[in-house]
Amino acid sequence: MEVTTIEQLQADDLSLVATWLSRNEINRWLTAEWRNRVASTTLLAIAMRNPKNRLFLIRCNGQACGLVALADIDVADATGMIWYVLGEPGFARNGIASEAVRQLVRKSFQELKLQSLYAWIMEDNVASAKLLHKVGFREVGRIRQAASSNRQQVDRIYFDLIAAECP
Numbered sequence: 001m002e003v004t005t006i007e008q009l010q011a012d013d014l015s016l017v018a019t020w021l022s023r024n025e026i027n028r029w030l031t032a033e034w035r036n037r038v039a040s041t042t043l044l045a046i047a048m049r050n051p052k053n054r055l056f057l058i059r060c061n062g063q064a065c066g067l068v069a070l071a072d073i074d075v076a077d078a079t080g081m082i083w084y085v086l087g088e089p090g091f092a093r094n095g096i097a098s099e100a101v102r103q104l105v106r107k108s109f110q111e112l113k114l115q116s117l118y119a120w121i122m123e124d125n126v127a128s129a130k131l132l133h134k135v136g137f138r139e140v141g142r143i144r145q146a147a148s149s150n151r152q153q154v155d156r157i158y159f160d161l162i163a164a165e166c167p
């Protein structure tokens, strides 16, 4: 049986995570901050130091395989944005990213005392849409033509989950 865990990202993990985030098939789906560029360890270290972010390494049976994170954390309003990547393609479609997101959702509501989480995806990101529905997020609306996916303007679809409805 596979055991998925998340742990706070450490300086030692940065070069591995930078390799994942530098891959176009991964970063093309992310916010413009990471999209279509090489992610250096310096960029990651800066992101880690920003109190609006919390970054966690995903392990499957002990092996580092992905990243799940909060960005845009707003303590006053008790909200933040969740994002995630599976870095090791050999681990895909095993429910690992879904389980890691579930764990970060729980941590966000129970330990970080957030009340509302949101995520946004490009409308053509089928895997991410499935993941969010599966974990209990609900689609709340779209901003039309608000993201650049492979040089095409596509809609952003927003999802939310609130603490009171956390499965």
Ligand SMILES: CC(C)(COP(=O)(O)OP(=O)(O)OC[C@H]1O[C@@H](n2cnc3c(N)ncnc32)[C@H](O)[C@@H]1OP(=O)(O)O)[C@@H](O)C(=O)NCCC(=O)NCCS
Binding pocket: 025, 026, 027, 029, 030, 083, 084, 085, 086, 087, 091, 092, 093, 094, 095, 096, 097, 098, 099, 119, 120, 121, 122, 125, 126, 127, 128, 130, 131, 134
């Ligand atoms: C999205 C991503 C994190 C999913 O990782 P994963 O560990 O394979 O996801 P899971 O195994 O938990 O699967 C979640 C759902 O997505 C589906 N899925 C995963 N990869 C898929 C693909 N390539 N095409 C279609 N569906 C896919 C799974 O089948 C599952 O749905 P199901 O239970 O209804 O079958 C991974 O594909 C990724 O890193 N993508 C690039 C980065 C990205 O898009 N991040 C999100 C930005 S908002």
